Each structure stands twice: as C-alpha cells, then as structure tokens.
Amino acid sequence: MLDATIGSVPVAVRIVDRIHGSLVFPRRVRVLVGHLADLIPQGARVLDVGSGDGLVAASLLERRDDLSLQGIDVLVRPAAHIPVQAFDGETIPFPDESFDAALLVDVVHHAERPLGLLAEAKRVAGRCVVIKDHVLEGPLAASTLRFMDWVGNARYGVALPHSYWPKDRWLEAAAELGLEVDVWRSSLGLYPRPANLLFDRSLHFVARLNRADSGQV
Numbered sequence: 001m002l003d004a005t006i007g008s009v010p011v012a013v014r015i016v017d018r019i020h021g022s023l024v025f026p027r028r029v030r031v032l033v034g035h036l037a038d039l040i041p042q043g044a045r046v047l048d049v050g051s052g053d054g055l056v057a058a059s060l061l062e063r064r065d066d067l068s069l070q071g072i073d074v075l076v077r078p079a080a081h082i083p084v085q086a087f088d089g090e091t092i093p094f095p096d097e098s099f100d101a102a103l104l105v106d107v108v109h110h111a112e113r114p115l116g117l118l119a120e121a122k123r124v125a126g127r128c129v130v131i132k133d134h135v136l137e138g139p140l141a142a143s144t145l146r147f148m149d150w151v152g153n154a155r156y157g158v159a160l161p162h163s164y165w166p167k168d169r170w171l172e173a174a175a176e177l178g179l180e181v182d183v184w185r186s187s188l189g190l191y192p193r194p195a196n197l198l199f200d201r202s203l204h205f206v207a208r209l210n211r212a213d214s215g216q217v
C-alpha cells in the first residue's frame with residue numbers, strides 16, 4: 001500500500017498545490033493585475049493591506065510605474081517582492097490619509113473584524129479603497145470559497161475565519177463607512193477552462209470605493 005503522505009504533507013495536498021501553482025496562480029495574477037490597474041488613481045501612493053508575498057503588487061508596478069506601493073501583513077514572508085511591514089491585522093500603523101489608496105486583495109474575508117479593517121483602510125486612504133474579494137452567492141458558494149481559501153493559504157499559516165459576505169452586505173458596509181461604490185466588477189475571468197465553471201461563477205469581485213468626502217479619484 002502506498003504511503004499517502006510525503007513527509008508531513010498529504011500527497012493530495014501536494015498535487016493540488018502543484019496544479020494551482022503551475023496553471024491557476026500565474027493566470028490569476030495576470031488577470032487580476034489587469035483589473036486593479038484600471039481602478040487605482042494616476043500617480044497614487046498605495047498601501048497594500050495583507051500583501052502576502054507582494055507578487056500582485058510588484059506585477060501591478062510593472063504595469064503602472066506611476067504608482068508607489070507599501071505593503072503590510074500579519075505574516076511577513078521572507079523575500080517579499082515589495083517592502084512589507086508587520087501589523088496586527090486590525091490597526092493599520094500609519095496616520096490618517098497617509099496614502100491615496102488602500103488596496104485589499106482577498107484580505108477582508110480573513111479578518112476577525114472585517115468592518116473594522118475596512119474602516120482602517122478608509123482612514124489611511126485619502127481618495128479610495130480598492131478591493132478584490134468574494135461574494136457569498138449561489139449554490140455551494142460557501143464550500144467552494146472555503147476550498148479555494150484552503151488551497152491558497154493554509155500552507156502559509158494564514159488564518160481562515162471564512163468571513164464571507166453576500167453582495168448586499170458589502171454594499172451596506174460601504175454605506176456605513178461613507179464609501180461610495182464607483183466601480184463594481186463581478187465577471188473577472190480569473191480561472192482557465194474548465195476550472196472557471198466551478199471557481200469563477202459569481203464568487204469574485206473587484207471594486208473601487210471612493211471616499212464620500214473626497215472631491216477626486
């Protein structure tokens with residue numbers, strides 16, 4: 001009988017991780033960066049909240065060399081692609097309006113207090129908050145999102161509270177914080193065929209939320 005593990009990692013986990021890393025992840029980064037590049041204001045100073053290894057931010061800089069980017073994360077990974085500063089996951093360690101935009105890519109659903117983290121993002125962003133995250137909509141949405149989270153994050157020790165919101169809750173949260181939904185895109189095309197049939201659907205969005213008290217974007 002074959003051993004189902006290699007070291008302490010199950011073979012199935014390694015297979016899924018290999019497929020994700022070789023086929024899914026590069027496309028996801030490329031397509032996602034295309035969406036984000038359209039939403040961030042010209043010449044903006046951007047805080048990347050929950051930047052991970054910084055690859056998305058670094059790829060964004062390759063497309064938008066007018067931007068400046070600083071990352072923060074609870075888990076600072078070695079050899080990140082951009083400068084990353086540690087923070088506690090709740091209080092962003094910068095003064096009010098230190099940046100033009102805050103960027104949160106698949107971060108809010110990891111927060112223990114999602115609304116609190118969004119409020120902090122708004123506080124440090126003088127113009128807008130740009131988000132890529134999930135919506136809890138459609139059949140098997142919760143189980144699919146949990147699986148995607150596990151594949152992408154479990155091996156790094158990232159907390160997985162699975163704080164997924166339906167679209168209505170996202171819109172309510174924006175209104176509560178005085179953020180106006182300027183752009184909302186839910187057809188992102190992040191996954192290649194046939195994975196897109198299961199993992200794209202209506203589970204993802206990118207949005208630009210403008211500060212209601214800001215006169216420009």
